[in-house]
Amino acid sequence: MNLTLHVWRQADSDARGDFETFKISDVSPDMSFLEMLDVLNEGLISEGSEPVAFDHDCREGICGACSLVINGVPHGPQKATTTCQLYMREFDDGQAVWIEPWRVGAFPVVRDLVVDRSAFDRILQAGGYVSVRTGAAPDGNTLPVPKDVADRAFTSATCIGCGACAAACPSSSASLFVAAKISHLGLLPQGQVERNSRVRMMLAQMDGEGFGHCSNHAECQSACPKEIDIGRIARMNRDLYRSFVRRT
Amino acid sequence: MISDLNANEPTGPLENRWTRHRFDMALVNPANRKKYRVIVVGTGLAGGSAAATLGEMGYRVKSFCFQDSPRRAHSIAAQGGINAAKNYQNDGDSIWRLFYDTIKGGDFRSRESNVYRLAEISVNIIDQAVAQGVPFAREYSGLLANRSFGGAQVSRTFYARGQTGQQLLLGAYQALNRQVAAGTVTLHPRTEMLELIVIDGRARGIVTRNLVDGSIESHTADCVVLCTGGYGNAYYLSTNAKGCNTSAAWRAHRHGALFANPCFTQIHPTCIPQSGTYQSKLTLMSESLRNDGRVWAPLHTDDSEADPATLPHDRRDYFLERRYPAFGNLVPRDIASRAAKEVCDQGHGVGPEVNGRRLGVYLDFSEAIEQMGEARIRERYGNLFEMYERITGESPYTTPMRIYPAIHYAMGGLWVDYNLMTSIDGLFATGECNFSDHGANRLGASALMQGLADGYFVVPYSVGNYLARHEPNSVPGDHAAVNSAVTAVRDRIERLLNAPDPQHPPEYFHRKLGQILWDNCGMTRDPVALREALARIPPLREQFWREVKVTGSGETFNQTLERAGRIADFMELGELMCIDALDRNESCGSHARTDHVTDEGEARRDDENYSYVAAWEFSGDTSSPNLHREQLRFEFVHPSVRSYK
Numbered sequence: 001m002n003l004t005l006h007v008w009r010q011a012d013s014d015a016r017g018d019f020e021t022f023k024i025s026d027v028s029p030d031m032s033f034l035e036m037l038d039v040l041n042e043g044l045i046s047e048g049s050e051p052v053a054f055d056h057d058c059r060e061g062i063c064g065a066c067s068l069v070i071n072g073v074p075h076g077p078q079k080a081t082t083t084c085q086l087y088m089r090e091f092d093d094g095q096a097v098w099i100e101p102w103r104v105g106a107f108p109v110v111r112d113l114v115v116d117r118s119a120f121d122r123i124l125q126a127g128g129y130v131s132v133r134t135g136a137a138p139d140g141n142t143l144p145v146p147k148d149v150a151d152r153a154f155t156s157a158t159c160i161g162c163g164a165c166a167a168a169c170p171s172s173s174a175s176l177f178v179a180a181k182i183s184h185l186g187l188l189p190q191g192q193v194e195r196n197s198r199v200r201m202m203l204a205q206m207d208g209e210g211f212g213h214c215s216n217h218a219e220c221q222s223a224c225p226k227e228i229d230i231g232r233i234a235r236m237n238r239d240l241y242r243s244f245v246r247r248t
Numbered sequence: 249m250i251s252d253l254n255a256n257e258p259t260g261p262l263e264n265r266w267t268r269h270r271f272d273m274a275l276v277n278p279a280n281r282k283k284y285r286v287i288v289v290g291t292g293l294a295g296g297s298a299a300a301t302l303g304e305m306g307y308r309v310k311s312f313c314f315q316d317s318p319r320r321a322h323s324i325a326a327q328g329g330i331n332a333a334k335n336y337q338n339d340g341d342s343i344w345r346l347f348y349d350t351i352k353g354g355d356f357r358s359r360e361s362n363v364y365r366l367a368e369i370s371v372n373i374i375d376q377a378v379a380q381g382v383p384f385a386r387e388y389s390g391l392l393a394n395r396s397f398g399g400a401q402v403s404r405t406f407y408a409r410g411q412t413g414q415q416l417l418l419g420a421y422q423a424l425n426r427q428v429a430a431g432t433v434t435l436h437p438r439t440e441m442l443e444l445i446v447i448d449g450r451a452r453g454i455v456t457r458n459l460v461d462g463s464i465e466s467h468t469a470d471c472v473v474l475c476t477g478g479y480g481n482a483y484y485l486s487t488n489a490k491g492c493n494t495s496a497a498w499r500a501h502r503h504g505a506l507f508a509n510p511c512f513t514q515i516h517p518t519c520i521p522q523s524g525t526y527q528s529k530l531t532l533m534s535e536s537l538r539n540d541g542r543v544w545a546p547l548h549t550d551d552s553e554a555d556p557a558t559l560p561h562d563r564r565d566y567f568l569e570r571r572y573p574a575f576g577n578l579v580p581r582d583i584a585s586r587a588a589k590e591v592c593d594q595g596h597g598v599g600p601e602v603n604g605r606r607l608g609v610y611l612d613f614s615e616a617i618e619q620m621g622e623a624r625i626r627e628r629y630g631n632l633f634e635m636y637e638r639i640t641g642e643s644p645y646t647t648p649m650r651i652y653p654a655i656h657y658a659m660g661g662l663w664v665d666y667n668l669m670t671s672i673d674g675l676f677a678t679g680e681c682n683f684s685d686h687g688a689n690r691l692g693a694s695a696l697m698q699g700l701a702d703g704y705f706v707v708p709y710s711v712g713n714y715l716a717r718h719e720p721n722s723v724p725g726d727h728a729a730v731n732s733a734v735t736a737v738r739d740r741i742e743r744l745l746n747a748p749d750p751q752h753p754p755e756y757f758h759r760k761l762g763q764i765l766w767d768n769c770g771m772t773r774d775p776v777a778l779r780e781a782l783a784r785i786p787p788l789r790e791q792f793w794r795e796v797k798v799t800g801s802g803e804t805f806n807q808t809l810e811r812a813g814r815i816a817d818f819m820e821l822g823e824l825m826c827i828d829a830l831d832r833n834e835s836c837g838s839h840a841r842t843d844h845v846t847d848e849g850e851a852r853r854d855d856e857n858y859s860y861v862a863a864w865e866f867s868g869d870t871s872s873p874n875l876h877r878e879q880l881r882f883e884f885v886h887p888s889v890r891s892y893k
């Protein structure tokens with residue numbers, strides 16, 4: 001099939017960006033979206049131009065590197081699917097495809113479709129962990145964890161840190177990302193000791209990085225490739241209030 | 249045979265070696281640790297855990313990765329699980345059994361002391377991960393669940409649904425973040441190591457390129473730890489993440505670090521076949537699928553396009569069940585892979601034709617669905633079936649899956665001694681980038697175990713032992729060795745950007761190299777094919793340097809330049825892989841030489857002549873490296889012949 005691509009080009013974080021239009025032909029429905037961009041890029045290099053920069057690594061939907069807004073939707077049209085797991089059979093012959101980077105103030109554009117998501121790392125550095133020394137752990141079975149609790153913690157822990165939630169949010173909030181980590185650790189017995197300080201410090205960092213606040217639009221959960229639900233945000237808010245009235 | 253390498257292994261009873269060795273190690277006084285600086289390259293399971301632990305001990309650590317965040321290291325993609333000899337299932341597992349299985353699985357080409365230590369430490373890894381909040385699967389009792397993996401006879405694999413690597417890596421990343429907050433570790437993401445700095449025979453630093461703005465920087469330290477992963481991407485198509493590369497290890501090799509057993513590369517039998525020439529990577533489907541799916545190919549070559557759902561049974565060849573009646577579809581990875589290759593090479597492959605070949609066989613669940621019902625199968629494999637359908641557009645509930653083997657893991661890597669130190673003083677290597685524990689073949693769920701064992705529990709001790717013997721001191725920024733390493737990096741970038749006759753993007757050459765390696769040094773090898781590869785790789789490499797086309801500049805974010813540099817190193821490693829494969833005149837583990845088979849067509853090992861680690865030294869000429877041998881001694885297990893008939 002043939003497609004018209006409108007791709008965001010931007011030389012670096014300070015430059016002004018704009019869309020550049022490419023016609024691409026002979027796209028196979030069995031190609032992944034990123035393979036389609038690979039073909040475009042090899043063509044650009046061959047003719048002496050600079051290829052379109054985009055982040056990717058695992059191409060299996062798990063590393064969280066890929067991050068394209070496709071026709072206005074973070075990760076494109078298919079539900080619960082990262083950009084790298086999107087296949088061209090989801091598109092129609094002759095279709096126009098608009099490709100943009102995440103649009104979030106706290107994620108400055110590095111080049112073209114690549115953004116700087118180090119703000120997410122800094123939020124986790126503010127308390128998204130359990131303080132345990134290497135070698136200081138008791139036997140793994142000392143503390144049974146009810147299966148349903150462990151399963152819920154796991155579901156929250158599946159966050160891949162891609163940033164689609166913030167990109168989808170009208171307020172550019174990172175609430176779903178933060179809440180996923182708060183729930184993951186807050187549900188498990190190992191995470192209890194630092195539960196109060198964790199939620200406060202991580203939310204303070206989220207604020208400091210310039211992310212907005214949750215405005216209850218729930219766009220984040222529909223964009224999340226791992227289908228993490230906004231119930232976590234409610235849980236996070238509860239943990240925050242709780243932290244003001246309870247010591248532990 | 250003369251063994252000229254000293255692995256610095258302890259002696260005495262196997263079960264006391266690591267304890268005694270730790271006692272013999274020198275310690276750095278806690279108050280002095282902050283005077284030492286350590287560079288850790290890589291943030292996967294091996295590097296993330298090492299940097300976090302070294303930081304926690306009080307050393308000043310710099311941590312590097314090429315991704316935008318440490319959390320995206322390739323370890324994130326591991327699916328199946330991690331082994332540990334906990335014996336929580338009371339099914340007879342023990343440290344000895346895990347040790348024995350690993351030695352046997354490696355086809356008696358690994359070091360007993362290292363493997364025993366790995367099995368011993370495995371139990372601590374699980375405890376550590378649980379304490380960090382890694383949400384492993386649990387039973388209704390609330391206790392940790394296990395499964396049997398990769399044909400093991402005990403259930404010793406811990407898992408977190410199909411995302412075990414992700415959860416373990418997030419655990420290590422959290423520990424790393426804690427140290428960043430504590431100020432002991434500084435992170436350098438989007439920073440690629442391009443050169444090693446060696447001063448007076450000691451590794452003292454690295455030269456990096458900042459991938460955002462292209463700046464070249466030197467970083468010096470008291471020692472360097474490489475945790476940069478495996479080199480499966482030499483084959484172009486593999487299950488590895490796109491960025492996986494050998495550059496850090498190869499730069500070290502060019503400075504004198506020996507490269508061990510480069511020809512030992514593992515093939516995974518159940519991957520989704522290639523769909524076209526544009527294919528950029530291959531996707532692994534969990535091995536567990538073989539528990540319920542039956543593998544077959546059409547008996548007649550003219551049935552390759554017949555509808556698999558309706559092809560009568562007497563026109564199907566269930567080749568694994570036919571050839572290996574005792575193990576059937578559950579034969580080990582390498583055996584299943586080779587059998588599929590043979591069937592396809594004989595023209596019985598299915599699926600789309602790519603470059604004139606059909607490379608795929610069926611993995612059929614129709615009978616399992618009939619017997620157990622679709623609901624049970626959905627419960628077991630639902631997410632895998634979904635992933636398969638997303639990629640291929642076909643539903644495994646109604647049409648058999650197509651699978652084909654793919655490169656998955658590199659057992660070979662930098663040679664290290666018992667302390668995980670390479671042959672360069674002060675340069676350590678951990679995780680998949682070293683060769684240490686898996687011999688000629690790795691067992692499923694053992695790479696995660698090794699990465700974390702190395703990173704949390706081995707290298708922090710051996711780095712301490714090393715540093716305790718050296719005064720902390722800094723290297724002047726304008727030291728001649730630093731300057732020459734920086735100059736070497738700049739020159740190389742210039743050469744990549746300004747090839748004399750730029751014609752093709754870097755991938756063009758990578759695909760060609762990959763095809764040569766896959767055809768001639770892949771699932772099966774023979775001297776004729778290997779010699780052919782050795783004749784073709786050097787001219788390809790020359791053509792690469794003459795005709796590679798890299799647009800853009802070195803001073804900006806330039807992914808084409810990044811890839812070109814990595815491919816340049818694969819071009820050299822690829823040749824070494826073939827040299828090693830040609831030199832090893834036996835079949836063992838993943839290394840299947842068609843001229844070394846038994847009368848029944850099965851692999852034939854040659855313990856008399858090849859019970860050694862082949863450790864190659866860079867001689868200045870890529871095509872003629874020097875071979876060093878580390879003779880393997882088996883004091884506790886007796887090498888036996890594998891049989892799955």
Ligand SMILES: Cc1cc2nc3c(=O)[nH]c(=O)nc-3n(C[C@H](O)[C@H](O)[C@H](O)COP(=O)(O)OP(=O)(O)OC[C@H]3O[C@@H](n4cnc5c(N)ncnc54)[C@H](O)[C@@H]3O)c2cc1C
Nearest residue numbers: 290291292293294314323328329441477679680693695696
């Ligand atoms: C699809 C798949 C599934 C798997 N499933 C399992 C499983 O179920 N169980 C199991 O035990 N094993 C599994 N494995 C194998 C296992 O995942 C890997 O062997 C292991 O994770 C490697 O970890 P590592 O820390 O050594 O390297 P990696 O995780 O590859 O990390 C390498 C690090 O080095 C950095 N790096 C590399 N080069 C440079 C450079 N030049 N400069 C700066 N940084 C650099 C990278 O940025 C990265 O941070 C699987 C592998 C694949 C491909």
Ligand code: FES
Nearest residue numbers: 057059064066084
């Ligand atoms: S590239 Fe890893 S999630 Fe898409």
